[in-house]
Amino acid sequence: MHLLHAWVNTSRNESTGFMQNAQNLISHLNAIVEDLSQNEQRIAHWILNDPSKVTTMTSQDLAQQCGVSQSSIIKFCKKIGLSGFPALKIALSADVARAQDAEQIHGDIFSDDPLSEVAQKMYNSKVAALSETLKGNTSAQLGAAVDRLVAADRIIILGVGGSALVAMDFGSKLTKLGTAVLQGMDAHIHLANLARFTENDLLVLISYSGKSKEVLAAAEYARQHNIPTIYLVGPSANITPESHELELHCVASENLVRSSSISTRTAQLAITDLLFILLAQRAEDMPSKIQDSQALVNRIK
The missing domain is CATH 1.10.10.10 (Winged helix-like DNA-binding domain superfamily/Winged helix DNA-binding domain)
Known part of the structure; x- marks a missing residue:
């Protein structure tokens, strides 16, 4: 029904x-x-x-x-x-x-909700985040993002808090395609590495609010030195991309309580996973690259 x-x-x-x-x-x-x-x-x-x-x-x-x-x-x-x-x-x-x-646990989920209702609400919030995020990005935007990922000599993917987990996941996937990604959860190390970046490299900033001080510092430096930048931000982020910058959007409705940004991460991962698949389509010998990466990891298991 x-x-x-x-x-x-x-x-x-x-x-x-x-x-x-x-x-x-x-x-x-x-x-x-x-x-x-x-x-x-x-x-x-x-x-x-x-x-x-x-x-x-x-x-x-x-x-x-x-x-x-x-x-x-x-x-x-x-x-x-x-x-x-x-x-x-x-x-x-x-x-x-x-x-x-009742205590609000997450979004419209409350402490006295029955299990079946919690499951349905969580499912609905994730589906809504995926649907709105898909609508919020054009094929042209996504294609341009892939172009920049392909062209970059080196890539820094910077996020703070929950966004740092998304950044690590995206970076891990990109390395399987042979992309040179500077990994790590420490934003300060990323900022130090960014100081050695040039116009041939790429900075990817992941932040729903677009207001994290580490993200703002990286964005300002990249703009001053013409370092290509991809922003993955929420609809409230106040960004006006310049010619060497690109903005992608993730949309999640988590007003009132964002205890762990569950829908936000769902939306962010939807975009980073899509970019990975689009990159994989372009990569030469993609299956063998992924197999070689996995084979090397399997040696220590």
Whole structure:
């Protein structure tokens, strides 16, 4: 059964049309947002970004904020199984109150969620991150990134915190293709190595916020010395790439709590894995290179 139909069937009372407590509204909107029309997605995203504020608004207020008609708000409410805007505010109020009573573990997962609901919410958040990240990068951008990876004599992949794990994974994959990657988790060592880089090398910066001080320091140095740079950042990062720079995007919805940036890493890994596969397509004797790398590692097992 379609997620939207399942919600309507389980959440609407036949006599009143009001929602029952079969499933919380915020979790449901996260699950179905990709199935909605463009205007409906605009409404859903506005609600998800600030559910507390929506509980104090009129339908006309929300319509103005979303750039849609007031009737579109009412139709949206009915489509998701509610009798109207007042019912939506009641459902959101219940969700907001629940969030205050239960400990928020990650995203829209709370300490009192049953295992099945945790699994579904986690799955939904990862699928959403992958889908939005795919939409956020064009084939031209990805192709240009591969061109720069191929052309570089040496590569530094720098990330901080959770992004450092993604950087290490990407670097490890690239070495299997014979790429000269300077490995390590220490950002300070990367900065020291960057001081010896030239226009023939490449800097890859992985940071969802784009605001880590190590990332900013590396970006500033690379820009001053015309070192080609690829940024892999989130939508809120304020970057205006120059001619020798390229920006790729990862998109993850982890507002309120980002205890371990799970969806963010999913989005970042989706891009780095895709770049690796695209590089592998271009590499000569790719299977033999990977086999040689694995054979050498197997000698010490």
